[in-house]
Amino acid sequence: MQTGIGEKTCGRPTKSGAPCKARFSGAGFACKLHTTSEEAAQVTAYELGYRHGWERHSEISQSMASANVEHLKRRIADLESQLDKTKRQHTVNGCQAVEVNGYGYLWRGTPALEVGDQVMLPENPVSRIKEGPGSWQGTVTALGTTYEGSLSMILRRVSQAASNS
Numbered sequence: 001m002q003t004g005i006g007e008k009t010c011g012r013p014t015k016s017g018a019p020c021k022a023r024f025s026g027a028g029f030a031c032k033l034h035t036t037s038e039e040a041a042q043v044t045a046y047e048l049g050y051r052h053g054w055e056r057h058s059e060i061s062q063s064m065a066s067a068n069v070e071h072l073k074r075r076i077a078d079l080e081s082q083l084d085k086t087k088r089q090h091t092v093n094g095c096q097a098v099e100v101n102g103y104g105y106l107w108r109g110t111p112a113l114e115v116g117d118q119v120m121l122p123e124n125p126v127s128r129i130k131e132g133p134g135s136w137q138g139t140v141t142a143l144g145t146t147y148e149g150s151l152s153m154i155l156r157r158v159s160q161a162a163s164n165s
């Protein structure tokens with residue numbers, strides 16, 4: 001059987017004795033007229049196998065691609081945490097720096113804040129929209145901050161994290 005792409009000449013002997021000049025493409029033995037039913041069955045089997053092989057191949061490359069994405073995600077998370085460690089400030093202007101709901105704030109009270117503590121925060125343009133006017137309550141989400149701009153002061157501690165009390 002011939003496989004591969006492109007046109008092939010049949011070449012099977014005809015009644016006149018001259019080789020058949022009919023062309024056929026794809027997998028096969030001969031032109032349609034000269035292909036026996038046994039050969040046709042072989043071609044069908046080959047094409048089925050080829051298609052399944054191809055599907056298997058694309059499954060493998062898909063799983064390889066998603067494995068690569070997973071690897072890159074882990075690598076990025078690694079680098080982010082390394083960068084975070086080098087950038088994270090725990091004390092700014094003599095105050096304890098923390099993150100509340102993910103944003104950097106300063107605390108000058110005692111005792112030091114812990115993750116999970118509830119605190120009152122001064123109004124800012126975002127809180128005004130989200131929480132309404134006036135001070136608003138947030139939760140300490142991290143110790144230290146990587147924010148490099150100016151940080152607002154936490155007004156007071158509302159309650160300590162359950163693990164501390």
Ligand SMILES: [Zn+2]
Nearest residue numbers: 010020031034
């Ligand atoms: Zn032929």
